[in-house]
Amino acid sequence: MSNSEVIWNIRPHHGLCVQHFHGEGYDEAFVAHMTEMVAALNRSGTWVRLTEGADDICSACPHCVDGVCEDEAKVKRFDSQVLALGLLHYGDVLTARDFTRRLRHTILYQNRMGEVCGDCQWAWICQQ
Numbered sequence: 001m002s003n004s005e006v007i008w009n010i011r012p013h014h015g016l017c018v019q020h021f022h023g024e025g026y027d028e029a030f031v032a033h034m035t036e037m038v039a040a041l042n043r044s045g046t047w048v049r050l051t052e053g054a055d056d057i058c059s060a061c062p063h064c065v066d067g068v069c070e071d072e073a074k075v076k077r078f079d080s081q082v083l084a085l086g087l088l089h090y091g092d093v094l095t096a097r098d099f100t101r102r103l104r105h106t107i108l109y110q111n112r113m114g115e116v117c118g119d120c121q122w123a124w125i126c127q128q
């Protein structure tokens, strides 16, 4: 990595969420933050570190209480599925582009979204 590059802590399933984001979210502040994160992750020179627990997206979420997701057990299951299907591990560092490309090839194009987060409240949007 060069000095001009940045690295974000991202929990694995958020690699899918950012690819389906169309402006919906929990509140205005979260949507604004998510919009910035999606733009940042689409820029070249952006890296991600796969993070266990709350990440740089959760930091603006109203459901992140004292640094822990209110629905941690459920989203941790989403994360585990993404790691398993994407052949990835917590702590992996890769470019944001490689990360999202890998999830497209191993999950989206294989029609495996339902196995990851079929019971998410936003699934009716993301799985259209």
Ligand code: SF4
Residues within 6 Å of the ligand: 054, 055, 057, 058, 059, 061, 062, 063, 064, 068, 069, 070, 071, 075
């Ligand atoms: S719902 Fe949970 S995992 Fe999703 S952004 Fe909010 S705190 Fe993070």
Ligand code: SF4
Residues within 6 Å of the ligand: 013, 016, 017, 018, 020, 078, 117, 118, 120, 121, 122, 123, 124, 126, 127
């Ligand atoms: S269904 Fe939920 S967890 Fe899955 S990509 Fe959409 S917002 Fe993210």
